Amino acid sequence: MKKIILILFAICLTNSCVNDSEDYHEDQKKPYQIPSQYLFSQAEKSLVDKLVTPNFNRNVFRFLQQYWTETTYYTEVKYDFENRKVTQNFWNGLYLDVLGNLNDSKKIIEAEQPKITATANEIISFNKIKINKLAIIELLNVYTYQILVDTYGNIPYSEAGFPLENINPKYDDAETIYIDLITRTEKAIDNLDISEASFGKADFLYGGNITKWKKFGNSLLIKLGIALADQNLTLSTQAVNKGFLGGAILSNDDNAKFNYDSNSPNFNPLYDNLFASNRNDFVAADTFVNYLNKLNDPRREVYFQLYNEKDKNGNIISSYYKGGKFGSPGNTIRNSSKIGLFAYTSTTPGILFEASEINFYLAEAAARNSGYIVTGAENYYNNAITASFEFWNVPIGNYLSTVPYNASNWKESIGMQAWIALYNRIESWNTKRRLDYPILHVSSSSVLPEVPVRFRYPIDERTVNSANYSQAAAAIGKDDYNIKIFWDKY
Template sequence: MKKIFYTSILVSLLTVGCISDDSTYNYDKDKSYDVPAENLFTNAQKALVDQMTTPSVNLNPFRFFSQFWAATQYPEESRYDLRTRNVSNNHWNALYRTVLGNLETAKQVIDTETQPATMSSAQWQTQQKNKKAVIEILQVYTFQILVDSFGDVPYSESLQATIVLPKYDNDSDIYPALITRLNAAIANLDTSEISFSTGDFIYQGDVSKWKTFANSLKVKLAINLADVNTSLAQTTIQDAVTAGVILNNGDNAKFAYPGAAPMYNPIYANLVASNRNDFVSSKTIVDEMNNLSDPRRAEYFELKNGNYIGGINGAANVYQNFSPIGNTLKADNFPSYLMEASEVNFYLAEAAARGYSVGGTADTYYQNAITASFLSWGLTAGDATTYLANPSVNYATAPGTYKEKIGKQAWIAFFNRGFEAWTSYRRLDFPNLVAPSNAVTAAEGQVPKRMTYPVNEQTVNNANWVSASAAIGGDKLPTKVFWDVN
């Protein structure tokens, strides 16, 4: 039942023979045979949060891009080397094949399901419609990650079994299409019924929370459009706020890892279960938080000789000399987030600063964002109030434009959300991140503005890769995605 979803599969078809005396030789051991939609949905959710959370240098370089973590004995990726370990391939495949593939197959399974005798036709149809809408929302979320990672990507021809070598769509065309899809999905959500009764580790089938998440995702998409399509950004954000977005931690899109293999947090898997010392905290964020006496340091980092000391980005840091990653993050059941209140409040602070009508001022949303971050890390509202009284933090007195104020504090709050921090940095240009002096030549002395396309695309889908590379201005790390105009 599982379709061939992306071109990386073609490599094995081209390089592996099909002749054997074993009668089971051609069985696809990865194929889904009569797998319930709930299982596929769970697999997609977990694959998505794992990919966005894992610190594996093979999969996720975004903590290096955002200068949250620094490497020890394996510093290549912290110097922006994405080629040696095929990082782009792995990121691309995880999202296209595993996340989007499972979600698309789940849709197909839902179409074949039989109505239980104990359920009315109206109730059954509503629940099935809700399931498909929730799947659509997660697909939109995933496509945004792909666009924000690479720029132009396959979209209109992706996930089609009849198209093995899909074309790349313009990234500037994909965003409005995603907003249209979100609006349709939201319209199909009926809060009088559940969606998935099992298999939903994020919202446990609660349709009202999925609706709030979807509107928050509209804000996330639209804020990236603010410098390139102001009218669409403003109307989209204002409509979303009117409908209701995530403003409190109780509505966070949180994947709660049970804490037992294989369902434990990938940070724990990579740092604790593997007994590895591959990472320390980065000097960039440690120094900034030290300057602000930020109490979240105790959650983010461990003390080293009574101080918080960050390692140098791009260097082969000696583990024993710097602050390791904090124990809070290394718990086996520490949750991962796809969206949270601090994030949305920062987006709305930015929207208010741009003059959008969002029901509050930039200062208010800024304070709410920082407070939500403190609460989510186990600190108190009083701790946040004290921190906000610091003239270097307070919105009225902190230095710089709204982009600098919001950009710096959002970056700090996104400590375990490396991708979102990188996106915020690219859009607002704050904080001022400086590439390590020994960054790979391909970085051209800059923090990457995108990931380069997978090598598999160059070899298998070459014509479309060539066309896309030319369209974006070159398949290079410093090439900007369409919304990054500053």
């Protein structure tokens, strides 16, 4: 609670936190209510924090994709997520800190009224701004629900927004949720009016820029649609085509980027966990580094730090990128490459959407070809890789010629390059599950026979919401880490 208060206080300082309501001075006996924009700001920050943090109690996607391995604790790289309640913490973080704040902000905005003295034009403008705000909240709701579905499968959805009325919500079918999320996204995009304002400075992603939020919405349509490519081709092509025609995030200038600052508690969670906490828990995993070394990929220089091999006198005799053996004890900061300096920088931004990601989705749509209007898979593939190099500020040189697009095995081409480009992004897990590249294997010490393809439901759901949990587990076959999400067909 203390941290939340500090964050909200920081937001107030940043945005000149005052109550500009017309009746503020008329009735100061009314109970204090946090303004809607600060709840929205907190939801944005919470969402990015949950997806960026390397804290192994809250987010373990870097182990699922075998980007990193551990040096102090080894339960997570063994895929033993039960001890630290990883699945519980991720679930709670998205439902409570993100969806909860978005829901509260929405309720306040819906109840807001224009000033009593407002002119007719001012009332029209007020209502349009209100609609813009609600549409943006809706897009973040959809984004968050997709993450939950992609992580767990069937989840509480239709009853999830009413915790006081129903503390034991039912679980909805995952595919049914996806269908509704696409409808909600389309409606939210249509409701956005670029001629009016929205949250302004309280919007840490786009500063209230509605044109960019439209691109966010269209990118979300593409993301939702491409996930359904093997499950529901008709809906997939509908969503991807509409998002593509509407204009999506194809340039890094339009990335959905949360700019952290240098002051606690608003610096990047990577910095918090790797530097400010004075911990050395993570190093590069050999699974990933070996592949980067094979390609001589220039992005190694920002993804990781050089390992210095020394002689018995402590003199450096060679420097190169070295991964610790994934899932095995014995890895240390001294015998493996450390994580890149970006993780030790407080202001490194957090990303919800980036150009590389959307270009890869469009490359996939063009490669599939069945009903998608997108053409030129190789072009989007090259654009995606180029955008990644630009994002990390690394010269691309002749790299594209070393990893040419292979139309006969486009899943491998796109899957392997997306694995590299979406480093530090949870979306890489989705691409891997959909395209089956890269091919990853568990360590000999793993508690699971395969790399997880979903999370188990939280312990609290199994005990407190047991009846609905049991129905949900039965509906997907079994509550296990190797049960595929509905769209993961192959």
